[in-house]
């Protein structure tokens with residue numbers, strides 16, 4: 335498992351280290367957060383203007399947009415789940431724990447999201463860095479999560495920490511990855527909300543990031 339400064343040994347281990355395709359081989363056509371938390375995701379996406387060509391990583395049959403983006407690509411592990419996503423126009427099966435590099439060219443998307451799934455990533459920094467590669471301009475990457483998970487597939491560091499620490503962990507992923515401005519952390523459901531809490535950590539891609547990337551020289 336990767337080691338990053340500031341994350342203890344074993345942080346990214348999981349109690350079920352079997353390949354993810356086995357665990358996600360059957361479709362789970364369920365919602366993983368309640369209606370209030372789903373509404374909070376949609377409201378945030380609208381507030382941040384997630385539209386145009388948008389990538390939803392670790393996606394399923396729901397992407398929680400109030401209004402479908404013009405072109406939504408969903409990437410996940412289960413074909414039947416992705417096929418059932420009514421917002422999507424492109425569906426990509428891809429195991430981010432086997433290969434954190436995204437199968438898209440540079441500058442492919444205006445924005446990206448990851449809903450209630452960041453806790454399953456064993457190479458999060460590599461993924462966050464690659465999202466900065468495939469997002470263009472100062473597009474946002476929005477990570478939302480609640481307080482539930484599949485515990486055998488969540489990383490040990492997530493299971494050992496609380497909601498506030500989860501926000502700090504995701505913010506550190508953005509900082510370690512580079513390519514992003516200082517992340518914003520917010521609890522999007524009210525403090526005394528009785529349902530699932532919804533937390534969000536997002537950052538905008540640094541407009542200067544493209545200059546630092548390895549690219550073939552452009553013709554004069």
Ligand SMILES: C[S@@+](CC[C@H](N)C(=O)[O-])C[C@H]1O[C@@H](n2cnc3c(N)ncnc32)[C@H](O)[C@@H]1O
Nearest residue numbers: 354366392393394410411412429430431449451
């Ligand atoms: C809790 S569900 C969340 C699904 C959806 N984002 C939502 O908001 O309901 C976790 C999702 O993460 C995806 N996932 C888990 N491990 C993954 C991996 N290694 N690579 C890509 N996607 C993965 C699964 O396909 C699954 O649909």
